[in-house]
Amino acid sequence: MNIYRCVFTFVMIVGLYSTTTAAERPNIVLIYADDIGYGDFGSYGATAVKTPNIDRLAREGLRFTDAHSAAAVCTPSRYAMLTGEYAWRQKGTGILPGDAPLIIQPGRTTLASMLRDAGYRTAVVGKWHLGLGTEHPNWNAEIKPGPLELGFDYCYIIPATGDRTPCVYVENHRVANYDPADPIEVNYQHEVGNEPTGREHPELLKMKLSLGHDCTIVNGISRIGYMTGGKKARWIDEDMADTITRQAIDFIHREKDHPFFLYFATHDIHVPRVPHPRFRGATSMGPRGDAIAEFDSSVGQVLATLNELKLTDNTLVILTSDNGPVLDDGYADGAVEKLGDHKPAGPLRGGKSSAFEGGTREPFIVRWPSHVPAGQTSDALVGQIDLLASLSALTGQKLPNHAGPDSVNVLPALLGESPNGRESLVEQGGTLAIRQGKWKLIESMDPGAAKSSGRKNKKPAPAMLFNLADDLSEKNNLAAQQPEKVKELHKLLDEIRHAGRLPD
Numbered sequence: 142m143n144i145y146r147c148v149f150t151f152v153m154i155v156g157l158y159s160t161t162t163a164a165e166r167p168n169i170v171l172i173y174a175d176d177i178g179y180g181d182f183g184s185y186g187a188t189a190v191k192t193p194n195i196d197r198l199a200r201e202g203l204r205f206t207d208a209h210s211a212a213a214v215c216t217p218s219r220y221a222m223l224t225g226e227y228a229w230r231q232k233g234t235g236i237l238p239g240d241a242p243l244i245i246q247p248g249r250t251t252l253a254s255m256l257r258d259a260g261y262r263t264a265v266v267g268k269w270h271l272g273l274g275t276e277h278p279n280w281n282a283e284i285k286p287g288p289l290e291l292g293f294d295y296c297y298i299i300p301a302t303g304d305r306t307p308c309v310y311v312e313n314h315r316v317a318n319y320d321p322a323d324p325i326e327v328n329y330q331h332e333v334g335n336e337p338t339g340r341e342h343p344e345l346l347k348m349k350l351s352l353g354h355d356c357t358i359v360n361g362i363s364r365i366g367y368m369t370g371g372k373k374a375r376w377i378d379e380d381m382a383d384t385i386t387r388q389a390i391d392f393i394h395r396e397k398d399h400p401f402f403l404y405f406a407t408h409d410i411h412v413p414r415v416p417h418p419r420f421r422g423a424t425s426m427g428p429r430g431d432a433i434a435e436f437d438s439s440v441g442q443v444l445a446t447l448n449e450l451k452l453t454d455n456t457l458v459i460l461t462s463d464n465g466p467v468l469d470d471g472y473a474d475g476a477v478e479k480l481g482d483h484k485p486a487g488p489l490r491g492g493k494s495s496a497f498e499g500g501t502r503e504p505f506i507v508r509w510p511s512h513v514p515a516g517q518t519s520d521a522l523v524g525q526i527d528l529l530a531s532l533s534a535l536t537g538q539k540l541p542n543h544a545g546p547d548s549v550n551v552l553p554a555l556l557g558e559s560p561n562g563r564e565s566l567v568e569q570g571g572t573l574a575i576r577q578g579k580w581k582l583i584e585s586m587d588p589g590a591a592k593s594s595g596r597k598n599k600k601p602a603p604a605m606l607f608n609l610a611d612d613l614s615e616k617n618n619l620a621a622q623q624p625e626k627v628k629e630l631h632k633l634l635d636e637i638r639h640a641g642r643l644p645d
């Protein structure tokens with residue numbers, strides 16, 4: 142063997158060795174709450190609701206203070222987290238109706254497909270809201286493409302949201318508990334079947350409306366969209382958390398001997414907020430507070446399962462939420478009247494749908510005993526959109542060039558090895574905002590976005606500049622005082638808009 146071949150062989154062996162040891166394969170449980178705000182957990186300052194299980198997770202893990210969803214509403218946030226691409230790059234990624242087609246192209250690299258390629262068994266349990274099928278799905282036949290065509294081995298999902306039809310679960314390619322004698326029809330344009338609607342029969346409602354949500358009544362609650370049929374398959378809102386938590390636990394039991402990835406996307410605390418009766422009165426805040434308590438219980442059950450199966454040490458748990466908080470979201474459930482002193486977004490301005498920090502800055506906790514320091518806090522700027530690049534780094538996967546164009550590997554921050562996360566991040570909430578260090582620029586808002594961001598003045602707003610180090614609550618707009626900084630951040634945002642990836 143000549144010297145070159147010796148060297149080559151040595152390099153190969155070292156290369157193989159380091160690849161094997163660099164790649165870790167802990168189980169990964171991603172717990173994704175819905176509409177929970179930065180201030181809604183005890184470990185983030187809440188006192189009006191007790192969240193002992195989440196607080197324990199924070200004590201045993203790393204708690205982030207500047208972690209973000211990619212957008213301030215459900216669909217784009219989930220799209221970006223699964224694909225690693227900012228949703229605003231693609232049309233049709235806004236909040237979807239319940240009969241929308243799938244908006245992620247099958248075959249594309251997703252968080253699930255990447256982890257499946259890494260040898261994981263993968264599942265999504267809970268809220269989907271990324272569309273199903275190629276046109277309006279036929280709920281009486283195979284429903285695909287969907288999660289199974291995007292890298293999930295198993296799914297048990299709420300197709301859209303709890304307040305949208307169809308009010309049934311989909312397990313893999315079929316409606317769960319489907320009865321062929323009672324076919325399902327869903328329509329978002331006109332009434333189908335002859336069941337009462339909330340608009341015509343408000344006297345039948347157990348939860349009154351405040352806005353919209355006046356179509357078919359299912360389980361005493363009227364929804365967005367019409368449906369008929371599928372009576373045996375319909376969910377019972379009060380049991381929803383128990384049903385999907387059971388599915389999550391069953392998946393963990395089934396896959397306990399393999400590396401697994403569980404994307405557990407709870408319905409809590411989206412509207413309609415109808416927690417199980419055992420949580421009624423858990424807080425003085427009415428259904429919204431009680432739904433947080435229910436969410437905490439679901440988290441506790443999943444953590445207990447990991448303990449029971451002795452999987453805790455080798456499981457990376459990430460807990461966060463898809464967007465910031467909202468009080469009145471279309472049902473008169475007392476969320477505004479019973480709020481008391483509770484601050485759903487903590488010290489932040491804005492909430493769901495807003496470009497202010499309350500729209501996307503979320504609780505974010507990472508626990509992996511023996512790998513992630515316990516009981517610490519990280520101020521690193523990280524995005525849920527970074528999970529694709531970060532977890533591919535963790536598991537030793539190389540992403541294809543086109544995959545996850547906006548996902549940045551922030552693994553050292555997620556594991557508590559580095560105080561630094563991303564250099565900059567785009568936030569989407571009606572308009573776009575750019576974060577760079579302590580600075581934040583919100584692009585000018587059109588009147589609709591201004592309205593949804595909670596601005597009383599619905600006229601177009603000029604760009605706003607904030608120094609979050611001094612002004613976390615975004616009260617002091619510095620745009621007029623610092624035109625150079627405004628210009629610089631506009632330029633950075635434009636570069637990202639056109640480049641597709643941040644400069645490394």
Ligand SMILES: [Ca+2]
Nearest residue numbers: 175176215463
């Ligand atoms: Ca949401």
